[in-house]
Amino acid sequence: MKTGSIILILICALLILNLKSFAKSNISYDAGTTIDVGSGADVCADTIAGSGSWTGNGTICGAGSMRLRFTALIEGFYNQSTNKMVRDTVMVYLRVSSSPYTRVDSAKVVLDSLGYVSINFNNAPAGSYYLVIKHRNSIETWSKTGGEAMVRGTINVFNFTISQSQAYGNNLVLKGTKYCVYSGDVNQDEVIDGGDLANIDNDASTFTKGYVVTDVNGDLVVDGSDLSIDDNNASNFVSVQKPPGAGIINPTGKEKRTKREEKTNQQIEKNQELKTKNQEPTK
Numbered sequence: 348m349k350t351g352s353i354i355l356i357l358i359c360a361l362l363i364l365n366l367k368s369f370a371k372s373n374i375s376y377d378a379g380t381t382i383d384v385g386s387g388a389d390v391c392a393d394t395i396a397g398s399g400s401w402t403g404n405g406t407i408c409g410a411g412s413m414r415l416r417f418t419a420l421i422e423g424f425y426n427q428s429t430n431k432m433v434r435d436t437v438m439v440y441l442r443v444s445s446s447p448y449t450r451v452d453s454a455k456v457v458l459d460s461l462g463y464v465s466i467n468f469n470n471a472p473a474g475s476y477y478l479v480i481k482h483r484n485s486i487e488t489w490s491k492t493g494g495e496a497m498v499r500g501t502i503n504v505f506n507f508t509i510s511q512s513q514a515y516g517n518n519l520v521l522k523g524t525k526y527c528v529y530s531g532d533v534n535q536d537e538v539i540d541g542g543d544l545a546n547i548d549n550d551a552s553t554f555t556k557g558y559v560v561t562d563v564n565g566d567l568v569v570d571g572s573d574l575s576i577d578d579n580n581a582s583n584f585v586s587v588q589k590p591p592g593a594g595i596i597n598p599t600g601k602e603k604r605t606k607r608e609e610k611t612n613q614q615i616e617k618n619q620e621l622k623t624k625n626q627e628p629t630k
């Protein structure tokens with residue numbers, strides 16, 4: 348064996364030994380537990396799995412991305428009898444919790460039948476953010492006043508369904524035992540009113556079917572059931588509640604989306620199209 352080859356093998360062996368000596372650090376704390384991190388202190392690890400909470404002015408940091416266990420239910424799409432929701436795509440935005448509430452990250456995701464989705468935010472640094480959910484025919488809804496502490500390398504948790512006060516201005520509606528995002532802003536102008544009702548009425552009169560924004564309850568048919576939800580919310584003057592001065596989110600902005608999420612979204616829309624075809628009345 349040549350001397351060069353022997354040296355190469357020795358270097359490789361040393362590299363492997365070195366890698367083994369740098370074991371990854373992990374911190375895990377369960378729901379219900381709290382870590383107090385005093386001012387000036389840092390708790391850092393390669394991965395931090397935290398379902399509990401942390402207090403103090405220190406920081407919890409990690410090398411991983413910012414993960415969020417997110418739950419929200421859409422009023423019209425949620426069936427309180429079965430406790431299930433029609434799955435659909437939503438946008439979730441991270442906006443800085445102080446004026447001008449800059450949007451720093453977003454994710455296009457599909458809420459499952461329990462309203463749950465796990466999101467990875469790749470761009471946002473740790474900080475305090477408003478979490479904003481935007482659905483194609485619902486009222487844009489912001490998380491509660493003050494913002495949520497979001498940390499990289501850990502699992503952040505936010506659930507809109509557990510209390511009305513989870514939303515800015517208590518802008519959630521109770522359905523059964525779960526708080527839901529108001530349905531019915533069909534034209535996405537931040538208020539539920541006669542304009543939305545007119546759009547639904549038009550589509551209902553022509554027996555419109557399919558994946559359309561005027562289908563407020565997600566059954567792929569536009570009819571009186573959709574009008575009823577909208578009418579109720581319009582009579583209660585439901586509108587977007589958000590910090591004063593916060594601008595309208597530009598839905599055409601560059602969105603971050605993983606390949607897996609892209610595939611899931613396409614599959615759901617395809618399934619809904621197929622379902623629509625099957626629902627066509629036979630002649």
Ligand SMILES: [Ca+2]
Nearest residue numbers: 532534536538
């Ligand atoms: Ca509207």
Ligand SMILES: [Ca+2]
Nearest residue numbers: 562564566568
């Ligand atoms: Ca419908």
